[in-house]
Amino acid sequence: MNDKYMIQTDxxxxxxxxxxxxxxxxxxGELQSPIHTIxxxxxxxxxxxxxxxxxxxxxxxxxxxxxxxxxxxxxxxxPICPVSxxxxxxxCIKKIPGQRLVxxxxxxxxxxxVVNPQQPNIHIGSLAEAIKKLPDLVHQHILHNNDGEKxxxxxxxxxxxxxxxxxxxxxxxxxxxxxxxLFVSTGENTPIISHPRNLIIAGDDCRVSIIEHYVGVGMNxxxxxxxxxxxxxxxxxxxxxxxxxxxxxxxHIGSIYIKQDEASNVTSNSIMIGxxxxxxxxxxxxxxxxxxCTMNGLSLASSQQLIDNHTTIDHAKPHCSSHELFxxxxxxxxxxxxxxxxxxxxxxxxxxxKQTNKTLLLSDMATINTKPxxxxxxxxxxxxxxxxxxxxxxxxxxxxxxRGISEDIARDILTYAFANDIIxxxxxxxxxxxxxxxxxxxxxxxxxxxxx
Amino acid sequence: xxxxxxxxxxxxxxxxxxxxxxxxxVGEVHAIMGPNGSGKSTLAQVLAGxxxxxxxxxxxxxxxxxxxxxxxxxxAREGIFLAFQYPIEIPGVSNTYFLxxxxxxIRKHKGIEELDAVEFLVLMKKKMRLVDIDQELLNRPVNEGxxxxxxKRNEIFQMAVLEPKLAILDETDSGLDIDALKxxxxxxxxxxxxxxxxxxxxxxxxxxxxxxxxxVHVLVDGKIVKSGGKELAFKLExxxxxWVREKIEVKT
Numbered sequence: 001m002n003d004k005y006m007i008q009t010d011x012x013x014x015x016x017x018x019x020x021x022x023x024x025x026x027x028x029g030e031l032q033s034p035i036h037t038i039x040x041x042x043x044x045x046x047x048x049x050x051x052x053x054x055x056x057x058x059x060x061x062x063x064x065x066x067x068x069x070x071x072x073x074x075x076x077x078x079p080i081c082p083v084s085x086x087x088x089x090x091x092c093i094k095k096i097p098g099q100r101l102v103x104x105x106x107x108x109x110x111x112x113x114v115v116n117p118q119q120p121n122i123h124i125g126s127l128a129e130a131i132k133k134l135p136d137l138v139h140q141h142i143l144h145n146n147d148g149e150k151x152x153x154x155x156x157x158x159x160x161x162x163x164x165x166x167x168x169x170x171x172x173x174x175x176x177x178x179x180x181x182l183f184v185s186t187g188e189n190t191p192i193i194s195h196p197r198n199l200i201i202a203g204d205d206c207r208v209s210i211i212e213h214y215v216g217v218g219m220n221x222x223x224x225x226x227x228x229x230x231x232x233x234x235x236x237x238x239x240x241x242x243x244x245x246x247x248x249x250x251x252h253i254g255s256i257y258i259k260q261d262e263a264s265n266v267t268s269n270s271i272m273i274g275x276x277x278x279x280x281x282x283x284x285x286x287x288x289x290x291x292x293c294t295m296n297g298l299s300l301a302s303s304q305q306l307i308d309n310h311t312t313i314d315h316a317k318p319h320c321s322s323h324e325l326f327x328x329x330x331x332x333x334x335x336x337x338x339x340x341x342x343x344x345x346x347x348x349x350x351x352x353x354k355q356t357n358k359t360l361l362l363s364d365m366a367t368i369n370t371k372p373x374x375x376x377x378x379x380x381x382x383x384x385x386x387x388x389x390x391x392x393x394x395x396x397x398x399x400x401x402x403r404g405i406s407e408d409i410a411r412d413i414l415t416y417a418f419a420n421d422i423i424x425x426x427x428x429x430x431x432x433x434x435x436x437x438x439x440x441x442x443x444x445x446x447x448x449x450x451x452x
Numbered sequence: 453x454x455x456x457x458x459x460x461x462x463x464x465x466x467x468x469x470x471x472x473x474x475x476x477x478v479g480e481v482h483a484i485m486g487p488n489g490s491g492k493s494t495l496a497q498v499l500a501g502x503x504x505x506x507x508x509x510x511x512x513x514x515x516x517x518x519x520x521x522x523x524x525x526x527x528a529r530e531g532i533f534l535a536f537q538y539p540i541e542i543p544g545v546s547n548t549y550f551l552x553x554x555x556x557x558i559r560k561h562k563g564i565e566e567l568d569a570v571e572f573l574v575l576m577k578k579k580m581r582l583v584d585i586d587q588e589l590l591n592r593p594v595n596e597g598x599x600x601x602x603x604k605r606n607e608i609f610q611m612a613v614l615e616p617k618l619a620i621l622d623e624t625d626s627g628l629d630i631d632a633l634k635x636x637x638x639x640x641x642x643x644x645x646x647x648x649x650x651x652x653x654x655x656x657x658x659x660x661x662x663x664x665x666x667x668v669h670v671l672v673d674g675k676i677v678k679s680g681g682k683e684l685a686f687k688l689e690x691x692x693x694x695w696v697r698e699k700i701e702v703k704t
Contacts, residue, residue, distance in 0.1 A: 398524060404561070405550075
């Protein structure tokens with residue numbers, strides 16, 4: 001590394017420090033609060049860690065230099081860009097029956113949101129409001145450092161911790177309809193950075209389905225640096241679906257931290273279809289017995305997109321099962337990365353863990369780097385992993401053509417089927433419809449296929 | 453209907469077909485028999501348009517058109533159907549969806565109105581009876597997890613729906629027990645009409661007990677070495693292919 005690069009890096013770090021200083025000024029009276037202590041610890045961590053390079057094992061295949069060099073403006077320094085209902089209707093997932101929380105450049109918009117009258121002890125709203133009204137509760141549940149010790153972007157998110165979704169469900173709560181969190185980035189004139197922080201805390205015996213949807217409306221670069229924490233109480237059933245469809249020049253780095261208690265069942269769906277450089281981290285801690293953890297992933301990339309999924313499933317206790325299937329469809333010169341860690345701790349006997357990664361390459365120029373990482377310290381366990389990469393099956397294409405189906409449509413049918421395998425696993429029907437339509441628009445003969 | 457003249461084809465530089473001549477008329481059933489590796493399946497695949505085989509010489513005229521210039525899907529739309537020896541499994545694509553897409557592509561080509569979902573379902577129900585196929589199989593992804601017999605039955609079911617002019621059955625009997633064989637053969641016989649033709653490619657004679665051919669051709673080492681009526685099949689079954697081989701050796 002030469003000196004010039006070091007100075008460059010320093011300047012890039014310094015920019016965030018000065019942003020933090022002006023952020024502190026904007027907070028006024030909040031500086032003495034325990035929440036702010038978390039921010040201060042986090043910015044120190046950020047300083048200590050610095051931005052990663054491709055020399056870091058965790059970032060080997062994901063070069064984020066363009067992201068580091070871009071001079072983003074924090075959303076709190078930028079006037080709120082208005083987004084109309086009409087604009088929103090165009091980009092949102094239609095027909096989701098439940099509550100909708102809308103965030104514009106990371107800030108909660110009560111005008112665009114639809115929330116039910118609150119029942120006692122059930123909190124579904126913005127984090128900013130919760131910090132004001134229930135600071136102790138937020139402080140108690142928010143991750144102080146956790147993986148942030150290693151993850152510089154989580155540290156950065158915690159430094160600028162201010163808004164996002166706050167969902168807290170007491171024991172025995174069933175939320176009937178999915179809760180839809182919609183994050184819109186405007187990216188109109190200035191490259192904006194936002195740090196949404198979502199806190200989802202479910203007590204024992206809860207049932208809830210949460211959708212996190214990230215979209216951009218502008219053509220300019222922006223950076224979404226998001227962190228979601230999910231805590232699933234005993235016997236709880238949680239479905240979390242993240243649909244990342246940022247605009248073409250956007251950067252998206254997100255981490256989802258899941259902590260599961262006894263006999264809970266968490267399904268995490270990750271659909272990565274937008275953005276220029278995308279990193280999706282999911283870290284699940286199976287902290288008690290008889291837990292079920294399912295992770296489904298679908299990445300769809302073309303042109304120069306880079307989509308990186310890093311997952312960690314930590315089996316800490318016996319009799320838990322995890323099932324992970326990540327698929328990617330890569331066209332153009334796009335790049336995919338999959339890194340799947342599974343830890344089976346010494347205590348975690350009778351663990352049943354399955355990891356599968358499948359990549360479909362639609363072009364010769366597209367690449368995938370896939371790496372399963374299994375670390376097993378228990379002896380009575382069942383752990384499997386497998387990775388496949390390839391082009392569309394020539395035999396299958398011929399089979400379809402031999403029945404009268406044109407080559408283009410045969411390719412589209414097979415590509416669609418590859419993606420559909422994941423889409424069908426998502427229990428929320430409006431999401432499936434939304435994604436099906438999206439995939440059809442990406443296919444050559446999609447319109448014809450959609451009508452078939 | 454079909455005229456194959458001096459057809460040569462190779463794969464990876466190895467010549468498999470070394471000058472095939474064959475004429476099939478409307479209403480006829482032809483059986484092509486031969487030992488393993490003689491080129492039977494290659495012939496079937498070349499007729500269906502498989503691009504992994506390179507045609508190096510000869511021509512194939514189908515209903516007055518140069519078949520070799522047509523893409524596989526064009527051949528299918530013009531009425532050629534290959535029942536695969538090893539039907540392909542296609543995860544994620546339901547049998548019904550696949551078959552409806554295929555039928556409508558063919559209908560569109562013929563200038564007939566495409567079928568909607570309900571019309572297609574009615575047609576399917578009718579054709580299902582013909583090959584005794586289970587509805588449940590049709591809702592499943594194409595051939596995925598099907599037994600050998602189910603796969604073959606599915607091929608004949610597709611044939612029933614698509615109503616080809618020229619059906620080529622590639623080793624449709626292989627891997628079938630006698631009951632499944634009867635059902636498949638029965639389906640093929642029911643689909644036989646005076647205005648279509650069938651080529652049955654097989655190693656064994658037993659299928660020909662149920663699908664009675666008008667002509668039998670013996671393919672050895674990429675060439676048809678003997679043609680005759682159905683009695684030729686019985687002779688082959690009785691004394692094996694060595695008999696034909698010896699005859700060639702004597703000739704050369």
